[in-house]
Amino acid sequence: TVCNMENLDPVGVHTGDSIVVCPSQTLTNKEYHMLRDSALKIIRALKIEGGCNVQFALDPHSFQYYLIEVNPRVSRSSALASKATGYPIAMVSAKIAVGMHLDEIPLANTPASFEPALDYVVCKMPRFPFDKFTSAQNKLGTQMKATGEVMSIGRTIEESLLKAVRSLEIGVDHLYMEKFTDISNAKLMAFIKEGTSEQIFGIAQLLRNHADIGMICDATQIDIFFLNKVKNIIDMEEELAAHPGDEQVLRQAKRMGFADTVIARLWGQTEEEVFAMRDRLGLFPVYKMIDTCASEFASYVPYFYSTYEHENESIVSPNPKIIVLGSGPIRIGQGVEFDYSTVHAVMTIKKSGYDAIIINNNPETVSTDYTTSDKLYFEPLTPEDIMNIIRLENPVGVITSLGGQTAINLAAPLEKRGVKIIGTGVAALNKSENRENFEKLTAELGTPRPKGVGVTNIEDGVKAANEIGYPVLVRPSYVLGGRAMQIVSNDEALLKYLRSAVAVNEDQPVLIDQYIVGKELEVDAVCDGTDVFVPGIMELRQAISDRYKEVYGLEYGAAGVVVSNGAKQSLYNTFQAILDPGDEVIVFSPYFAVYRSQIELAGGVCVDVPTYADENYAIDEARL
DSSP, rough: OOOOOOEOOOTTGGGGGGGEEOOOOOOOHHHHHHHHHHHHHHHHHHHHOOOOOEEEOOOOTSSOEEEEESSOOOOOOHHHHHHHHTTTTTHHHHHHHTOOOGGOOOOOSSTSSSSSSSSSEEEEEESSTTHHHHHHHHOOOSOOSSSSSEEESSSSSSHHHHHHHSSOOOOOOSSOOGGGGGOOOOHHHHHHHHTTTTTHHHHHHHTOOOOOOOOHHHHOOHHHHHHHHHHHHHHHHHHHHHSOOOOOHHHHHHHHTTOOHHHHHHHOOOOHHHHHHHHHHHHOOOOEEEESSSSSSSSOOOOEEEEEESOOOOOOOOOOOEEEOOOOOBBBBBBBHHHHHHHHHHHHHTTTTOEEEEEETTTTTSTTSSTTSSEEEEOOOSSHHHHHHOOOOOOEEOOOTSHHHHHHHHEEEEETTOOEEEOOOOHHHHHHHSSSHHHHHHHTTTTTOOOEEEEEHHEEEHHHHHHSSSEEEEEEESOOOOTTTTEEEEEHHHHHHHTTTTTOTTOOOEEEOOOOOBBEEEEEEOOOOOOEEEEEEEEESSBBBBHHSSSOOGGGSSSSSEESOOOSSSSEEEEEEEEEETTOOEEEEEOOOOHHHHHHHHHSSSTHHHHHTTOOOOGOOOOO
16 A cells, blocks of 8 residues: 545545545544445455555444545546655556556665555645636635645644645634634634535634634534644644744744744734744754655655754755746646656756756646655645745756746745746836736837726726726736736625725736737747747637626636647747737736646647746747
């Protein structure tokens, strides 16, 4: 057996929607071997050769269990098991299929017949699309609703869980959601009993409110072992709040997985002040290796996770290095196309004589296979976690343009901390991604675009919409895939949007645009700083019409696309435009990164050109 996992949620919640930990935490030795022996018996009876996934339901109050299902193939869980253990299930299955046996298949440091041993805890958390579909029912059941997942690794459940939470990119950095703060315990208890996508945050708030942990266990049917782990986190919050600036408490909190931003809030300080204290104390994480054998044998596998201990196992190479940031969990509008970009960037970086390092937290990707890059760090994609790695590795620079909106949003905070961003700089990103700045740029260039204005408060938003005239298109800055983009037709709908759908402030202006009817086109291009090459122009088959007004809008991924020529080169920048009935081209959205349309248009190596361009190559020097 490669890996055993345990769902936090009881039977009735799809495994894909459940928080999952591995190895299993609450099984007794007898229960573990009972289920393991049963699984092996089933596999042998079915004469399975290759990967297989067996799922059981176990009564926590007896030794009675039921077989839920057997997947006689590599499954979604197989990717998680492979990344959790470092054991390449798909590769081993392929070799078994051509006649090899487990003891004949060498892995990094053991034969494939050696069962992995874990000296760490892995936590998988699902990523749901309810930030995009705010009116959808988020109650969980047997039908999977998650679009993706994140995986985190730590020495304890608490550390692993907190790293997973801040990997989700849902606007939280801890087991805390502000909206639960003022809700009564009675209402929170009813809420967690429903079993929704935010249940774990409701549980944390109840424990913060000193609710009875036994009642929480009864309401959720989550094992009290896991609830006690969440309570440990809440207890540490109280310890931090009671001892601001205490060195020993800081060390304990960092070892438990608390982010600097969380500690800063509890201490009434800034993140920079907390970092300065850590820097003064030399309090930084070390990196442990995933080697399948819990360091039982001497080995070196370039696959690492952070923890606050003493011995660092990540050997720093003297070669020049480039870090590529991944795109985090799969969600609507940001999927495996960015994994494709990341992998090809790594291939190009290696060919150019650099060591390629990937930072990502998505177990469903090729980029998080440790054989893809020279080094893989399975870490949250936050400024703090990335800076810890940069401090150790000292790279030449960081590529942020290939990891979707996740990586793009990290460019400014990293540059602010002194990191060199390779390729399109932060100033250019802000001109394109910040809708207000882009509005000013198009005005300077004389480029036609819908009448619009960037607003930073609700009152200005309503005033602008009335001046422009309804219907209007409203959308925030720094988003991808049409998230939080809506067409509104009156003041009431606009007020509801501005109050609930987005954060409107000085740092995140919302653009209110005139609604335009016409054909939508995309021009994809690559620029080396001097020359611009346009390999293709695409047209959406379904015109933007009155039907668009009735729904949220036709985003690229929802429509058919016509490619204007047979281009097979790589692409870099995208401009979306509408051709109105009068044949006037109106630009409405620029992208300075590799996006989905570019991956689908490219027939060859997608990101070789932008990566070469990052290293001061001209377009005519790049080899495709």
